[in-house]
Each structure stands twice: as C-alpha cells, then as structure tokens.
Amino acid sequence: MLDNFFAKKRLNTLLYCSLLLLLTIIAIVITNYNVIKGFTSIPKAAEWVFNNFYPDQKALKRLPVIISGLTETVLVSIAATTVAAVFALMFAMAGSHSTGKGGVFSMVSQSIATIFRNIDVSAWSMILLISFGQNVLTGYFALFFGSFGFLTRAFIESIDEVSSSSVEALRSTGAGYFAIVFQSVIPSCIPQLISWILFMMETNIRQATLIGILTGTGIGFLFSLYYKSLNYSAASLIVLVLVMTIFVIETISNYVRKVIL
Structure with missing residues (x-):
C-alpha cells in the first residue's frame, strides 16, 4: 500500500512537471522568444553592468x-x-x-x-x-x-x-x-x-x-x-x-x- 502511495505521488509530480514544460513551450512559441539568444546575451549584459553601472565620485x-x-x-x-x-x-x-x-x-x-x-x-x-x-x-x-x-x-x-x-x-x-x-x-x-x-x-x-x-x-x-x-x-x-x-x-x-x- 505504501508503494502505491509513492508511485501515485511520483506520477502526479511527473504530470505537473510535464504540464509546466508544455505551458513553457507554448509561451515560447506564442511570444517568438529566442531562448538561445536570451541565454547568450547574459554575459554581454553582465559586462555592460560592470563597465557602466557603478557609482563614481x-x-x-x-x-x-x-x-x-x-x-x-x-x-x-x-x-x-x-x-x-x-x-x-x-x-x-x-x-x-x-x-x-x-x-x-x-x-x-x-x-x-x-x-x-x-x-x-x-x-x-x-x-x-x-x-x-x-x-x-x-x-x-x-x-x-x-x-x-x-x-x-x-x-x-x-x-x-x-x-x-x-x-x-x-x-x-x-x-x-x-x-x-x-x-x-x-x-x-x-x-x-x-x-x-x-x-x-x-x-x-x-x-x-x-x-x-x-x-x-x-x-x-x-x-x-x-x-x-x-x-x-x-x-x-x-x-x-x-x-x-x-x-x-x-x-x-x-x-x-x-x-x-
């Protein structure tokens, strides 16, 4: 009985994660978001912050x-x-x-x-x-x-x-x-x-x-x-x-x- 409980819990977790992944993919498609470009732009954004966004005298x-x-x-x-x-x-x-x-x-x-x-x-x-x-x-x-x-x-x-x-x-x-x-x-x-x-x-x-x-x-x-x-x-x-x-x-x-x- 305990094994059935954990199996049901794992199944529910898998279903929730699958639903979340599906919603994420749908959102990416609808908004035309470029995932690769988004992640590759992070280093450039960090570089700009370190070069420009700091207090001076x-x-x-x-x-x-x-x-x-x-x-x-x-x-x-x-x-x-x-x-x-x-x-x-x-x-x-x-x-x-x-x-x-x-x-x-x-x-x-x-x-x-x-x-x-x-x-x-x-x-x-x-x-x-x-x-x-x-x-x-x-x-x-x-x-x-x-x-x-x-x-x-x-x-x-x-x-x-x-x-x-x-x-x-x-x-x-x-x-x-x-x-x-x-x-x-x-x-x-x-x-x-x-x-x-x-x-x-x-x-x-x-x-x-x-x-x-x-x-x-x-x-x-x-x-x-x-x-x-x-x-x-x-x-x-x-x-x-x-x-x-x-x-x-x-x-x-x-x-x-x-x-x-």
Whole structure:
C-alpha cells in the first residue's frame, strides 16, 4: 500500500512537471522568444553592468538628494502599512470565523479583502493617477490599498488559527464580544500580526520604488530620472543605497520576529 502511495505521488509530480514544460513551450512559441539568444546575451549584459553601472565620485555628490528621496519612500511605506493594518484588523475581526458575526457582513468583509488583494499596487497606481495625479498621495493610497487586502487575508487566517480554542472557552463563560476580542484574540494573535505587518512593510519599501517611477515621487522618480538621462553612475548609487536600506530593515525585522515569536 505504501508503494502505491509513492508511485501515485511520483506520477502526479511527473504530470505537473510535464504540464509546466508544455505551458513553457507554448509561451515560447506564442511570444517568438529566442531562448538561445536570451541565454547568450547574459554575459554581454553582465559586462555592460560592470563597465557602466557603478557609482563614481560625481555620483556621490548627489547622495543627499538620494537620501532625501529614500527617506520619503520609506516614510510613505511605513505610514501606508501601519494605517492599512488598523483597517485590516477591523475587517479581519468581522470576516473571521472565530470573531465574526457571520452571514452577509462576514462575506462582504472577505470579498472586499479579496478584491483589494488581487489588484497589484502598480495597477492601483495607474488607477489612482487619474484622480490624484503624480504626487505622494497617489503612491500612499496605492500602497495602502494593496497592504489592506493582503493584511486582511493574513489577519483572518492568523485569528482563525490561533484563537479558536480560547474564544470558545471565553464564550462558554458568558464573556461579551469585546471582552473576547481584547482579552483573548488580540493577545494571542499579536505576535503573528506584528510579523505580518513587518513583512508587509519590507515588501512596500521595495514596491514603493516601482510606484515612484509611475507617480514621479521618491527614490523611484530619481532612479527613472538618472537612468533616462544616461547618468548610470547616479542610478547605480540609488540601487546600492536601496539594497543596503532593505537589508538593514530586513535585519531589524527578523530580529523583532525572533524576539516576539
């Protein structure tokens, strides 16, 4: 019986790999992609990067402007994430099986989260550009909407996973809704919720660079400006500063997760 189980598992794996290979071949044929040319161009691309894409003395003079743009990007990302987390927690409480009232309101809460989660932040940026134009507010709302959808879904799963037994115990004692939420749900879920917020904050700082290119703000706008003006040394300095910033934030985030989990 055990041999049949592993044989079936190997067959399923083979079928999935074959399907993936077939889809890849179909995509190559439809797009007329030259696989050989693509792989052979990698050494030339790497050579161009090493010869042109590196910061020099002239680029370092632009460091204060780059730091200013980076600060704006980081602050907008943090603000959008934290505010989205507050709204996401409220909707997660309504949509959760443990704390939600069920019925139409719970379904509406989960549906809103699904819609917002499945629209990419770049799509949100292009949609909001029509209403707000190229400014910081457009990038803020794009990050906010994307974060809200993702965090609502993550919070619902965390609440359902961690707090179901404690919620049932408090309900059996006759505790009210708010007593259950503030004495059981939030205390038991707070480490997971903070972990998700930190993860979303890291993601938003990366995505804010792309959004800045679209909205003409922050570090993304500076990168687009320097790159289009063929100032590759300044553009490479932006990439270097951004990578270092993300590394520092990720290190801090991992330390916080290690402490609270």
